[in-house]
Amino acid sequence: MTKHDSNTIANIHKELHSHLPPEPALRVKALESLLVEKGIVDSEAVDAWIEVYTEEIGPKRGAEIVARAWIDPSFKARLFDNGTEAVKDFGIEQEHLQVVENTADVHNMVVCTLCSCYPTSMLGIPPTWYKMAAYRSRAVRDPRGVLEEFGVEVADDVEVRVWDSTAELRYLVVPQRPAGTEDWDEQKLARLVTRNSMIGTERDLAARIEEVA
Amino acid sequence: MDTIHDLGGRQGFGAIDVDEPEEAFHEPWEARMFGIRRAMSRPADWSLDWFRHCRELIEPTDYLSRPYFDQWLQAYAAMIANSGVATIEELASGKAKTPVSGLPPPMTAADVGGARRGNPSFAREIDEAPVFNVGDSVRVKIHGAPGHTRLPAYARGRRGIVEAHHGAHVFPDANAHGEERAAPLYTVGFDMAELWPEAQGRRERVFLNMWESYLERG
Incomplete structure (x- = not known):
C-alpha cells in the first residue's frame, strides 16, 4: 500500500539527493538494472517504447x-x-x-x-x-x-x-x-x-x- | 501545495532555448528513462496525479536545475522507495537485495504495440448538476490545497468568465492522495490585465481548466 503523503515524499527526495549516483546517466542505469533484476522491467520493452516515440509518434x-x-x-x-x-x-x-x-x-x-x-x-x-x-x-x-x-x-x-x-x-x-x-x-x-x-x-x-x- | 513547480508568472528565468534541436531525446539516458516509465510494472495505487505530486515535491534547487527526464527519475525513485518496491540503498547501487512481491510481470516488447494507446479518459458521471453556467462571472478562491492541487497561484483571487463546462473529471487534489472522485470541470478565461498589473490594454487572455471547488461567484 502506498502512503500518499507529501512530507514523506519530500523527505525521501532529500535522502535520494545524497545517496544516488552523481550523474543522471548513472542514476538511470542503476534504476534500469535494479528493476530488471526485480523482474518488473523488461529492457526489450524499454527499447520498443523508445523506437515508437523516435520513429512513429x-x-x-x-x-x-x-x-x-x-x-x-x-x-x-x-x-x-x-x-x-x-x-x-x-x-x-x-x-x-x-x-x-x-x-x-x-x-x-x-x-x-x-x-x-x-x-x-x-x-x-x-x-x-x-x-x-x-x-x-x-x-x-x-x-x-x-x-x-x-x-x-x-x-x-x-x-x-x-x-x-x-x-x-x-x-x-x-x-x-x-x-x-x-x-x-x-x-x-x-x-x-x-x-x-x-x-x-x-x-x-x-x-x-x-x-x- | 505551494511548491516550486507552480511557475506561472514568476520572473527571472531568462531566455528560452529556442534553438534546441528538434529530436525526441537528446541523450540516450533520457530515452531509457522514458521507456522505463512506460514499460514498468507498477503498484495499482499509483496514479498520474500522484506522479505529478511526487515530481513537484523534488527539492526546489533540483527541480529548477535538473534536466527534465532526470526529474522523472527522481520522482520515480521516490515513489519506488515510498511504496516499498525497492530501498534507497538498492536504488543507489542498482542491485536487488530482496525480491519484490505483489506486482504483475512486466510488459514485453510484443505488448508495446497493443499498449500504444493515447491517454485514458478522466471523465466520470456524477449525480450533482454543475453550479456554474457558461458566461458566469467567477472568482478563483484565494487559498490553494495543502496537498496536490491544479490551482495555480497566479490565478488565485482573480475574476474570470466561465467559457466551457466539460462535465465531471477526476479531481486531482483528491486523486493524488489516493481517493478517486470526480467534480465538474470548467474552462475559465481571464483578461491578462486581471492577472498582471503591467498588462493593461493588451489584447491577451489566459484560459485555465478549473474544478468547481476552485471557484466562487464573483
Whole structure:
C-alpha cells in the first residue's frame, strides 16, 4: 500500500539527493538494472517504447491532422466539434482533445505552467523548453515577449489566447494556411506544418513555402 | 501545495532555448528513462496525479536545475522507495537485495504495440448538476490545497468568465492522495490585465481548466 503523503515524499527526495549516483546517466542505469533484476522491467520493452516515440509518434501526426483540416471542411467541422472522435480517422486516440484555431485576429499558444502536459499522441515528446522554467513562467504573463524570442511578431490588434493545461484537456493549435498553397495536396501541405506552429510558438508558415515546394 | 513547480508568472528565468534541436531525446539516458516509465510494472495505487505530486515535491534547487527526464527519475525513485518496491540503498547501487512481491510481470516488447494507446479518459458521471453556467462571472478562491492541487497561484483571487463546462473529471487534489472522485470541470478565461498589473490594454487572455471547488461567484 502506498502512503500518499507529501512530507514523506519530500523527505525521501532529500535522502535520494545524497545517496544516488552523481550523474543522471548513472542514476538511470542503476534504476534500469535494479528493476530488471526485480523482474518488473523488461529492457526489450524499454527499447520498443523508445523506437515508437523516435520513429512513429511525433509532430508528423499533428501535421497530417492540420493539413486535412485545411482541405476538408467537413473534417474540420468534426475536429472542432469533437476532436477526440475526429482524430480516430488517423488511428490516433487522444481523449479530451481541444482544437483551437489561429485566424487573422487570433493567435493561440499552449503551455503547462504546473508540469508538462502536452498532446503527446499527436506531437510526440515535448521539446525540453516546453517543460522548463523559462517558458512555463513567462507564457502566461508575457506571451508576446515569448513569441518575439521565437522570432514571431504578433500585431497589437491580434488577440493572443494562452491555454494553460491545468487538467487532462490537451490542446492542439491549427495554424493559418498560408496564401500561395491553394493547389497543394494534403501530403505537401502536411510538410509545411511545424511542431512549434501547433504549440503556437510559430505563426506564419508562408516563410516555409519555398523550402517545402 | 505551494511548491516550486507552480511557475506561472514568476520572473527571472531568462531566455528560452529556442534553438534546441528538434529530436525526441537528446541523450540516450533520457530515452531509457522514458521507456522505463512506460514499460514498468507498477503498484495499482499509483496514479498520474500522484506522479505529478511526487515530481513537484523534488527539492526546489533540483527541480529548477535538473534536466527534465532526470526529474522523472527522481520522482520515480521516490515513489519506488515510498511504496516499498525497492530501498534507497538498492536504488543507489542498482542491485536487488530482496525480491519484490505483489506486482504483475512486466510488459514485453510484443505488448508495446497493443499498449500504444493515447491517454485514458478522466471523465466520470456524477449525480450533482454543475453550479456554474457558461458566461458566469467567477472568482478563483484565494487559498490553494495543502496537498496536490491544479490551482495555480497566479490565478488565485482573480475574476474570470466561465467559457466551457466539460462535465465531471477526476479531481486531482483528491486523486493524488489516493481517493478517486470526480467534480465538474470548467474552462475559465481571464483578461491578462486581471492577472498582471503591467498588462493593461493588451489584447491577451489566459484560459485555465478549473474544478468547481476552485471557484466562487464573483
